Amino acid sequence: MNHNLQNNMFSEGYKLFGQQTRDLVKVPCLSPRRLKVAALLPVVVGIVVLLVTWWFRKMNFSLFVRMIPGVLTIATAVILFYIGFVNIRGFEGATYGILAFFLMIFAIASFVMAKARK
Incomplete structure (x- = not known):
């Protein structure tokens, strides 16, 4: 060959x-290309979540409204982790786990940003 x-x-x-x-x-298999996608996709989504949270905070919305992007991101991360762990499994499922992990980090940052006082 x-x-x-x-x-x-x-x-x-x-x-x-x-x-x-x-x-x-x-x-x-968990190729470097899949790892790049699994690491880059949540960064892009996380930046959008942080920008929306920042915009809600700048517009002086209530705490409930400011926390909506973080809650939706946590829900998405839990669903992606469940799909990767139960339905897909293996190395493909690991990419879903990596994606969910990074989304959780951005959701926590969004919660901190939403609760911060001016």
Whole structure:
């Protein structure tokens, strides 16, 4: 097998099973590309949540309204973690767990920002 083709297959999530038969089987793996997406997506969503919370605070809305973005983010993170842990499992489910973890961090930051006094 061509060495470049084999490296390309491993980077795309393929694994080679059975050295004698050379069977090619698609196996989900936690590739660097998936880790980048799993880390970048919650950062973008988290920044949007923080900006909405900041805007609600600047507009002098009540504490209940200022906490809505954080509550929705926590609910989304819990649902994503549940889907990744129960339904998907394995390395694909781990990306959902990473996504949920970072969303929780941004939700906590949103709660702190919403409760802060001027």
